[in-house]
Amino acid sequence: MVRDHAVAEELTQDVFLKAFRKLDAFRGDAKFSTWLYRIAVNVCHDYRASVTARIRREEMSLEAGSVKVMALPAPGARPDDQTIAREMAGAFQACLDRLNEPYRGAFVLRHQQGLGYDEIASVLGISRSNAKVRVHRAREMILGHLRRMGHDV
Numbered sequence: 001m002v003r004d005h006a007v008a009e010e011l012t013q014d015v016f017l018k019a020f021r022k023l024d025a026f027r028g029d030a031k032f033s034t035w036l037y038r039i040a041v042n043v044c045h046d047y048r049a050s051v052t053a054r055i056r057r058e059e060m061s062l063e064a065g066s067v068k069v070m071a072l073p074a075p076g077a078r079p080d081d082q083t084i085a086r087e088m089a090g091a092f093q094a095c096l097d098r099l100n101e102p103y104r105g106a107f108v109l110r111h112q113q114g115l116g117y118d119e120i121a122s123v124l125g126i127s128r129s130n131a132k133v134r135v136h137r138a139r140e141m142i143l144g145h146l147r148r149m150g151h152d153v
Contacts, residue, residue, distance in 0.1 A: 095146055
């Protein structure tokens with residue numbers, strides 16, 4: 001959710017520290033993993049809204065080659081296929097970054113973390129149908145952005 005490995009490690013520590021400190025607040029209404037995901041999502045939201053995050057994003061955008069793409073082509077792929085795959089992965093990541101937080105969070109929880117809609121709903125504090133709608137709309141927005149960028153998807 002933050003696209004920076006070092007920041008993700010720091011935030012992971014913050015999540016576990018916060019969870020440890022708030023362990024007595026865990027009521028058992030949901031699964032422990034869902035409760036922990038909720039803490040993680042909140043920590044990521046707080047970070048993304050912070051001044052530190054904005055400064056770090058500006059620094060990253062100024063550094064050439066600092067952005068890592070999500071998927072790389074197979075090692076034996078042709079060079080032109082590798083280039084196309086890298087361009088598509090970079091475009092996809094740019095589209096994901098442009099999504100508003102409610103949609104990005106739901107999409108990441110579904111497709112990167114592999115959570116089901118019931119778990120997403122619990123983590124985000126929304127209904128199951130709202131979770132499905134957010135994931136669907138995120139997909140549609142990503143596809144729309146990719147098409148406007150000239151990608152055939």
